[in-house]
Structure formats: C-alpha cells, structure tokens
Amino acid sequence: MARYRGSSSDDSTSVRVLLADDNPSMLQAARRILEPEFQVVGTVHDGQALLEAADALRPDVLIIDISMGMLNGLEAARLLTRSESKAKIVFLTVHQDQEFVEEAFSVGALGYVVKPRLGTDLLPAVREALMGRAFVSPHLGSPKRC
Numbered sequence: 001m002a003r004y005r006g007s008s009s010d011d012s013t014s015v016r017v018l019l020a021d022d023n024p025s026m027l028q029a030a031r032r033i034l035e036p037e038f039q040v041v042g043t044v045h046d047g048q049a050l051l052e053a054a055d056a057l058r059p060d061v062l063i064i065d066i067s068m069g070m071l072n073g074l075e076a077a078r079l080l081t082r083s084e085s086k087a088k089i090v091f092l093t094v095h096q097d098q099e100f101v102e103e104a105f106s107v108g109a110l111g112y113v114v115k116p117r118l119g120t121d122l123l124p125a126v127r128e129a130l131m132g133r134a135f136v137s138p139h140l141g142s143p144k145r146c
Contacts, residue, residue, distance in 0.1 A: 017061045020053075022065065049070070066093040090122075
C-alpha cells in the first residue's frame with residue numbers, strides 16, 4: 001500500500017498536483033508555491049509510492065524529483081507514460097546536465113525545473129505543461145528533439 005499524504009480538499013474544478021521528492025523540506029516549499037493556484041492532492045517520497053499514488057489519486061500534474069529511492073523519477077515517469085496515466089510530468093531536480101534534460105523529455109516530461117529556480121520556474125512550468133507546451137529552466141536551454 002502506498003504511503004502518501006493526501007489533501008482533504010475535494011474541489012474538483014482545480015488542477016490536481018501530486019508531488020514526489022525524497023526531501024521533506026523541498027515538498028513543503030513546492031507545496032507552498034503551488035497551493036495558491038493548484039490543489040496539491042498528495043506527496044510521496046519515492047518512485048514506487050509515486051506509481052501507487054498516481055494510480056489512486058489521478059492527478060493532472062506530477063512534479064517529480066529524479067533522484068529518489070526505490071525507483072528513480074525517470075524510471076517512474078517512464079512507467080507512468082506507458083500506463084494509462086494522462087498526467088502532465090514536470091521534473092523538479094538538482095541535475096543541470098543536458099543529458100538529464102534530454103532523458104526527462106524522452107520519458108514524457110513537459111517541464112524541467114532545477115531546484116535553485118523553484119521559486120521562479122515551477123509555476124510557469126506547470127502552466128506550460130497544462131497547455132501541452134515544454135518548459136525548461138531558462139539557463140539550461142531547450143531539449144534537443146530526435
């Protein structure tokens with residue numbers, strides 16, 4: 001059974017976001033930034049719990065850290081995109097290498113935000129993902145398309 005903290009709010013008109021990061025303070029910071037505009041329906045601490053929570057909660061957006069235990073964020077995203085999940089994926093990570101950006105988009109991401117730019121880039125990344133458009137923290141450059 002998944003261990004995730006859900007939200008008691010049942011406002012079905014708002015965009016539902018699920019957060020996945022193994023750092024509790026990062027989860028709190030992301031939640032603080034997102035909640036004025038979006039409904040955070042849960043938080044999880046590893047990739048396996050992300051898969052279970054995504055299936056149970058059916059969020060509109062997944063915000064995923066790459067480096068997590070049990071199953072990393074890239075592998076979890078790959079499995080989610082192969083499943084029936086319709087959630088938009090935004091990575092929130094410390095990894096700034098172009099290789100990570102490329103892999104994130106190859107597994108289905110629409111957004112890539114580096115943690116030092118959390119406060120400036122997370123909301124625009126989620127908004128763009130909801131419109132089906134890509135967003136990458138500006139100093140990283142756009143992902144190369146194959």
